[in-house]
Amino acid sequence: MYQLRPLLLFSLGFLVTAVRGDNSADSKNAIPDVNFDLEGEHAGELPSPWEGPSHCVSGDHCLYSNPEGNDHNGQVLITTSNYAYFTATFPKITSETQISPDSFHLAPIPGKGNGFVAGRLIKKGEVIMQRQPSFLVHADAHIDMKPEVQEKIYQIALSKLSKDAQEKFLSQFGDGVRAKIDKNSFRIVIDPSGDKESGHLGVFVDVSGFNHDCRPNVHYRITNTTHTTVAVRDIHPGDELTISYIYGIARRSTRQKELQDWGFECTCSQCTLNSLETAASDARVKEIKRLEEEIEDKMSRRGEDIKPEMGGKLVDMYLEEKLFAYLAPTYVRAALIYSMFGNEAKAKEYAEEAVDALTREYGTHAKDIQSMRELAADVKGHWSWGIKVVSEEKEQKTWKLGQGKGKKNETGEAGAKKERKIREKIGKKAGKTVKEAKAKKDEL
Ligand SMILES: *[C@@H]1O[C@H](CO)[C@@H](O)[C@H](O)[C@H]1NC(C)=O
Numbered sequence: 001m002y003q004l005r006p007l008l009l010f011s012l013g014f015l016v017t018a019v020r021g022d023n024s025a026d027s028k029n030a031i032p033d034v035n036f037d038l039e040g041e042h043a044g045e046l047p048s049p050w051e052g053p054s055h056c057v058s059g060d061h062c063l064y065s066n067p068e069g070n071d072h073n074g075q076v077l078i079t080t081s082n083y084a085y086f087t088a089t090f091p092k093i094t095s096e097t098q099i100s101p102d103s104f105h106l107a108p109i110p111g112k113g114n115g116f117v118a119g120r121l122i123k124k125g126e127v128i129m130q131r132q133p134s135f136l137v138h139a140d141a142h143i144d145m146k147p148e149v150q151e152k153i154y155q156i157a158l159s160k161l162s163k164d165a166q167e168k169f170l171s172q173f174g175d176g177v178r179a180k181i182d183k184n185s186f187r188i189v190i191d192p193s194g195d196k197e198s199g200h201l202g203v204f205v206d207v208s209g210f211n212h213d214c215r216p217n218v219h220y221r222i223t224n225t226t227h228t229t230v231a232v233r234d235i236h237p238g239d240e241l242t243i244s245y246i247y248g249i250a251r252r253s254t255r256q257k258e259l260q261d262w263g264f265e266c267t268c269s270q271c272t273l274n275s276l277e278t279a280a281s282d283a284r285v286k287e288i289k290r291l292e293e294e295i296e297d298k299m300s301r302r303g304e305d306i307k308p309e310m311g312g313k314l315v316d317m318y319l320e321e322k323l324f325a326y327l328a329p330t331y332v333r334a335a336l337i338y339s340m341f342g343n344e345a346k347a348k349e350y351a352e353e354a355v356d357a358l359t360r361e362y363g364t365h366a367k368d369i370q371s372m373r374e375l376a377a378d379v380k381g382h383w384s385w386g387i388k389v390v391s392e393e394k395e396q397k398t399w400k401l402g403q404g405k406g407k408k409n410e411t412g413e414a415g416a417k418k419e420r421k422i423r424e425k426i427g428k429k430a431g432k433t434v435k436e437a438k439a440k441k442d443e444l
């Protein structure tokens, strides 16, 4: 992979001027094994086969390694004892089975270096690969370490990976180990509570075979430290497998700017549409955002004037715009709105799509999967069924639930509570993807 992976670099933008150590060999001596402090809460407690802490530098940052990780290609961490402990004890993600590695292969792609190409029909929803980071470094350490010390500890860390993993690491874009991390890493928040202090940079050497496309056929997500890629539509033999390095629901000029910030020209099919098609695409993106905001806004005002078709229209626009990697929140919202308006067939259809899309985009543990399963299995028994969102004046009295059999009508407080619940839920879904992306940007 010879291109940047900018999505993950946002935290590093200010590093550009950081002094870089020279790669030269005048400092062949290994870094002295610093007398590291064993007071870290979990020092020395990592479960086998984890090794370390060994080399400790700048504060509490030490080297840890797991020779058996990534199918014996090894994993190295440069981090604090606490984060090492977190990483070493994350539950194994066993629920998804990746496809056999001979289903796709690396091949030269015109203008892009190498990329993955499907060797057979890969069906929508198939898990392409799941990997642990080969090389994971605490962002603070990557930023703060003295360049010459860093160069050395990075070399030592790299030497603990298998030959194959080392070769893959070194074949990535970037001049020197540090630059390769800058240009190819994914940002990973280790602390499950989301504490930003726990931001790490992870390099997944096998993942570097995915080139960028603004309308990718593969979605990726990182759960704890596991990187999972899933096909979001059928991929035919000979087609390239792509992921998006940026948030794709944006106008072409915005997407190109974001990619340029990281030094590369967007030449994907969506960026090279003719001017008519580009105008149509940009207009659709604008309308998608407008409609999402409208739904969110109406939901926040008690759902007045919401129309059931709004949910379906959004889904159609997402599909037309080929936003196959971002469908889950849209399907969830459409299913709930149709259920709310008592359209059983549509609610069921979208709930079924939602279950699949949630599984692809967020994994089998996704929060809303259970609720969408229940909705698909028994629309009329679902809490959202037939809720008429009413105007404020009537709210107290006319809360009407249930055209379904055996449904109680709920009035007063219980009803109002349910109404709040559905409003929050749909309102949130409506803005979720956009908000998530904005939040990500705000983190910079
Ligand atoms: C991620 O790690 C946390 C903490 O170990 C754990 O509670 C959670 O279940 C993990 N998530 C998944 C999907 O395994």
Ligand SMILES: *[C@@H]1O[C@H](CO)[C@@H](O)[C@H](O)[C@H]1NC(C)=O
Binding pocket: 398, 399, 400, 409, 410
């Ligand atoms: C709800 O049920 C009560 C009796 O339990 C009935 O008086 C009332 O009209 C019903 N409300 C609606 C909106 O159906």
